Amino acid sequence: MTRRRWIADEVSDNHAALTNDHADHLIRVLRARLGQEFDISTGIVVRRGRIVTIQEGRVDFDLGEEVSAAQAAKVTLLLAIFKFDRMEWGIEKCTELGVSRIVPVIARRTDAHLALAAAKRVERWRRIAAQAAEQSRRAAPPEIVDPVKLQDATRLAGRLRIVLAESEQQTLLREAVASPVDGEILLAVGPEGGWADEELQLFQNIGWISASLGSTILRAETAAIAATAITIAEIG
Numbered sequence: 001m002t003r004r005r006w007i008a009d010e011v012s013d014n015h016a017a018l019t020n021d022h023a024d025h026l027i028r029v030l031r032a033r034l035g036q037e038f039d040i041s042t043g044i045v046v047r048r049g050r051i052v053t054i055q056e057g058r059v060d061f062d063l064g065e066e067v068s069a070a071q072a073a074k075v076t077l078l079l080a081i082f083k084f085d086r087m088e089w090g091i092e093k094c095t096e097l098g099v100s101r102i103v104p105v106i107a108r109r110t111d112a113h114l115a116l117a118a119a120k121r122v123e124r125w126r127r128i129a130a131q132a133a134e135q136s137r138r139a140a141p142p143e144i145v146d147p148v149k150l151q152d153a154t155r156l157a158g159r160l161r162i163v164l165a166e167s168e169q170q171t172l173l174r175e176a177v178a179s180p181v182d183g184e185i186l187l188a189v190g191p192e193g194g195w196a197d198e199e200l201q202l203f204q205n206i207g208w209i210s211a212s213l214g215s216t217i218l219r220a221e222t223a224a225i226a227a228t229a230i231t232i233a234e235i236g
Helices: 020-029 084-097 114-136 196-204 220-235
Strands: 005-007 010-012 013-019 037-041 046-055 057-067 075-080 099-104 160-164 187-188 209-211
Touching: 005 114, 020 037, 020 057, 037 057, 075 084, 075 220, 084 099, 084 114, 099 114, 187 220, 196 209, 209 220
Parallel strands: 005 037, 075 099, 075 187, 160 187, 160 209
Antiparallel strands: 010 013, 013 057, 037 046, 046 057
16 A cells, blocks of 8 residues: 655654644544554655654654655746636646746736735745645655746746747647756746737747647646646656
């Protein structure tokens, strides 16, 4: 039987702990008991963990042998900020698919009130990513950075940098990532309404490749999920 995986809140040598709501879910919902074993991610490796103490808001583990765990794909998702409920769904699913980093981007068509509120949502996004990482048995959640303006985001380094553009007529995403890439891939997904023309020109001026997901117009979260799935499938 596959053991449930948890990402530890505290790690020290051969010991780890879940704390607060994280621990309470294991205690009350999953009815944790002494001696029960789970896979515990330390943020570096995954090890077998055995429960040694249970108390209010805390579960402690002794850590044993290392457990094999797949590494996250070297894919950074630049995600233009859009309606938070749908953006959260996109973050959850892209985490499950395996992105290594998510960069929330303030684009021209990002609603002003969303741009102002985004900084206060980052911790929630990180919690959502952590829960999705545990559910999908990742060794660690993706890094989610603080929101940045598009001009700063476009300067991020990567071996292959691709911006999804509805106006692209020639290159499909799967074609853009078909060749082996040794290094990080950056994918930029626009907000509701897509990237503005001057934003696409900015990407082009500094060497980003434009690619399309096809002729169908997708919601922003659907585009992010589809682009992530295609890219990770292509790079293996």
